[in-house]
Amino acid sequence: MSIINLNIKNPVLSLKDLSxxxxxxxxxxxxxxAEIKKNSITAIMGPSGCGKSTxxxxxxxxxxxxxxxxxxxxxxxxxxxxxxxSNIDLRRKVGMVFQRPNPFPTMSIYDNVIAGYKLNGMxxxxxxxxxxxxxxxxxxxxxxxxxxxxxxxxxxxxGGQQQRLCIARALAFQPSVILLDEPTSALDPIATAKVEELxxxxxxxxxxxxxxxxxxxxxRVSNQSMFMYLGELVEYGKTKEMFTNPTDKKTEEYLxxxxx
Amino acid sequence: MMKLNLALNHKVxxxxxxxxxxxxxxxxxxIFFSVVTISPIILIISKLIIKGAxxxxxxxxxxxxxxxxxxxxxxxxxxxIPGGILNGITGTLFMVIMAAxxxxxxxxxxxxxxxxxxxxxxxxIVRDIADILQGVPSIVLGLIAxxxxxxxxxxxxxxxxxxxxxxxxxxxxxxxxxxxxxxMIPISLKEAAIALGVPYHKVIFKVxxxxxxxxxxxxxxxxxxxxxxxxxxxxxxxxGSSVVNYHLDKPTSAVPLLIWEFYNDPxxxxxxxxxxxxLLGFILTLNLLSKHIASKRKAx
Numbered sequence: 001m002s003i004i005n006l007n008i009k010n011p012v013l014s015l016k017d018l019s020x021x022x023x024x025x026x027x028x029x030x031x032x033x034a035e036i037k038k039n040s041i042t043a044i045m046g047p048s049g050c051g052k053s054t055x056x057x058x059x060x061x062x063x064x065x066x067x068x069x070x071x072x073x074x075x076x077x078x079x080x081x082x083x084x085x086s087n088i089d090l091r092r093k094v095g096m097v098f099q100r101p102n103p104f105p106t107m108s109i110y111d112n113v114i115a116g117y118k119l120n121g122m123x124x125x126x127x128x129x130x131x132x133x134x135x136x137x138x139x140x141x142x143x144x145x146x147x148x149x150x151x152x153x154x155x156x157x158x159g160g161q162q163q164r165l166c167i168a169r170a171l172a173f174q175p176s177v178i179l180l181d182e183p184t185s186a187l188d189p190i191a192t193a194k195v196e197e198l199x200x201x202x203x204x205x206x207x208x209x210x211x212x213x214x215x216x217x218x219x220r221v222s223n224q225s226m227f228m229y230l231g232e233l234v235e236y237g238k239t240k241e242m243f244t245n246p247t248d249k250k251t252e253e254y255l256x257x258x259x260x
Numbered sequence: 261m262m263k264l265n266l267a268l269n270h271k272v273x274x275x276x277x278x279x280x281x282x283x284x285x286x287x288x289x290x291i292f293f294s295v296v297t298i299s300p301i302i303l304i305i306s307k308l309i310i311k312g313a314x315x316x317x318x319x320x321x322x323x324x325x326x327x328x329x330x331x332x333x334x335x336x337x338x339x340x341i342p343g344g345i346l347n348g349i350t351g352t353l354f355m356v357i358m359a360a361x362x363x364x365x366x367x368x369x370x371x372x373x374x375x376x377x378x379x380x381x382x383x384x385i386v387r388d389i390a391d392i393l394q395g396v397p398s399i400v401l402g403l404i405a406x407x408x409x410x411x412x413x414x415x416x417x418x419x420x421x422x423x424x425x426x427x428x429x430x431x432x433x434x435x436x437x438x439x440x441x442x443x444m445i446p447i448s449l450k451e452a453a454i455a456l457g458v459p460y461h462k463v464i465f466k467v468x469x470x471x472x473x474x475x476x477x478x479x480x481x482x483x484x485x486x487x488x489x490x491x492x493x494x495x496x497x498x499x500g501s502s503v504v505n506y507h508l509d510k511p512t513s514a515v516p517l518l519i520w521e522f523y524n525d526p527x528x529x530x531x532x533x534x535x536x537x538x539l540l541g542f543i544l545t546l547n548l549l550s551k552h553i554a555s556k557r558k559a560x
Contacts, residue, residue, distance in 0.1 A: 088458075
């Protein structure tokens, strides 16, 4: 593995010997060590099955949901081991957006944005709630499109709008990190462009980790890139340098389209 | 050369025709068998309407079943039989609602367990047993409820025994429909809630069940419409009664029981048709309602 010129000070996330196995034997990701820089976009790319999503989902302990999955090593969020945090604390600070837009179909747009508070039984005044909803929707540039139909079901929106709604749902908690798992793979090019533009705006306030299948997308939006192959972090560096001058042969082959 | 051409043309013509003939034969067969399939229900409904409609009036719903002498007098005078099936309607509703109250929570909880642990040995055993239970003849369930409840608990025929035999019939239906409904909900929805830090039990009760609500309710409605016409288990448990009863430990009437009683009384024949029409109408409505809910769910 090669890490070049990444003198990250005060990383938001740091991964120490992080390994995940789905069956307790074969490792899906192998001893990953990396640090994630604050207020920037870090892209994780690599061919299918290389462990990108597995790595991402280890960061907010999504793997806890499945008892068969074994995670070893540690992830530190602002210096605190995530294993020591409660689920709600961790996931308030680390939001997640999925591959396919998944707004709650039984809830209105308004309730979808505030779902994190509502489902956890956190009570606020209506004015506070209104403020959170408006701010989150403004952050994802959806406010003007939906402000007159906040009580409509979230599933009535178009795919791209739904995905932005899901980002707003994650932003409602004011997290410090947002994890995105191929957020544009189910979207058309115009909606994709909107989401990418949004990510560039969001990085001013949030730290973003983006799994992507799409090399061009990583090149367009990310500051740092990880290249993963067969569960290993092959190369991690500044995106510009990695795309122009990869140090590892596998990275070069992937970036030039020889496989993947 | 001419001959060859003619022969070729002929061949092409022959080749095309058998296809058309086959097509026509199959179209005719399909139409014929579809008519065969749907005609019984049309014939049944029309027969019931022709024979039963004249008995259906306000008192049919507000009065209990008449005495055989009253019915005989009315028939000899050429009048409509007075009285109705109120004791049957209330009894059916009472017992079915009790059965649903027993079967819905248990069925949904077991369905949830099966969904959460699809591959555990215990879950597989439960699933198989539920399938077997679905195939147990309803009269056998009636016998069991007779031994357990009528003999063992209420010391006599009772609404409770009837409800329990019906709830045992409903249980496998609700359980399997719950499991199937939950399986259809995309896993990403569950993960979305988990990613918001929501505790697991709240994910189930605030996200999964509301999302699958229409599926669950259409399953429950189907289960109700399956058992509402059951006669055999009720004969051994609820027995029947000539008055409206709301006591769990007393014999109770039900619409299908009344139909059986009317059948055994030559003076009451006219009421058989109207009661059957009412029962069929009720079940059809429930079925349509559950279909409507299910299709709405698909549209979402």
